[in-house]
Amino acid sequence: MRELVRTRIGWTDLPGHVRSAVEEILGDRVVEAVSQPGGYSPGTADRVRTAAGRRAFVKAVSPAQNARSVALHRAEAAVTAVLPAHAPTPRLLGRHDDGEWVALVLTDVDGRHPATPWRADELDAVLGALETMAAALTPSPVAHAPTAAERLTHDFTGWHRIAADPPARLDPWARAHLDQLRHAAERGLVALDGDTLCHLDARADNLLIDATGTVTVVDWPHACRGPAWLDTMTLLVNVRLHGGHDTDALLRRLPLTAGVDPDALTGVYAGLAGYLLDAARQPPPPGIPTVRAFQQAQGDALLPWVRQRLRDRTIG
Secondary structure, eight states, rough: OOOSSOOOGGGGGGGGHHHHHHHHHHOOOOOOOOOOOOOSSSSEEEEEEETTOOEEEEEEEEETTTTTHHHHHHHHHHHHTTTTTTTOOEEEEEEEEEESSSSEEEEOOOEEEOOOTTTTHHHHHHHHHHHHHHHHTTSSOOTTTOOOOHHHHGGHHHHHHHHSSSOOOOOOHHHTTTHHHHHHHHHHHTTTTOOOOOOSSOOGGGGGTTTTTOOOEEEOOOOOEETTTTHHHHHHHHHHHOOOHHHHHHHHHTTTTTTTTTHHHHHHHHHHHHHHHHHHOOOOOOOOOOOHHHHHHHHHHHHHHHHHHHHHHHHH
């Protein structure tokens, strides 16, 4: 399932001074722009080509589309500006920020999103890339990045908010085990210590695979410092959503997660499930009408896994 934003603006919708600023960064006139699918920003997401044939990826937004997206673009610019060249990530070529419009000009990746449901070969390639990325980004090259615990503290209290005001469609098992879910999420938050720069939003539409099978991890506004295994385990939420793979077996065999305390992993998944199910019942953000349905789908896919892991641990 890949719910896409439906209200995205394009290159020609940008004010002239923003397009001129992008062309100044590129050193040439843009003659072609192709809007890209995927993601949840209502701003532009265009692969552009200049008159001389240079290619780049341009994303731009203003508060008129979504104020939070502006802050996320600024955060992404600060991160991508210092990512090392050996990491499987885009490079920032330049940015424009006039106080209203924020535009990022990044290296173009001639690739496609992994197929969903996930193919085994593409999943292996992505998991390998995440392992490479964790090594390349340890220690974190972004000293100012928040810690994963700082980034997720509010999110991981989702079960507290659900307990205070349970939604009508809350899963009966979750309703009966809210204390257990709250405590598991608290354990997960404590486990998020580390000095790897983590993407924190690894899923199919934030990944590109080129013709050679090389994987690039794109869209970095949520980057934080946490354990090396965090992106690998969060990717498996997306794998779980689309089905077809034994995610518990993957956790046990993957180098980054094999040695991690299973209770810590379960706790992080419990925290993510609480966040997703709490967020899904909120009104949609301006310009992003489909994100709540996507959060609901992820939460619905993740909760049975959390239930199974908590039950298996109790039985064991």
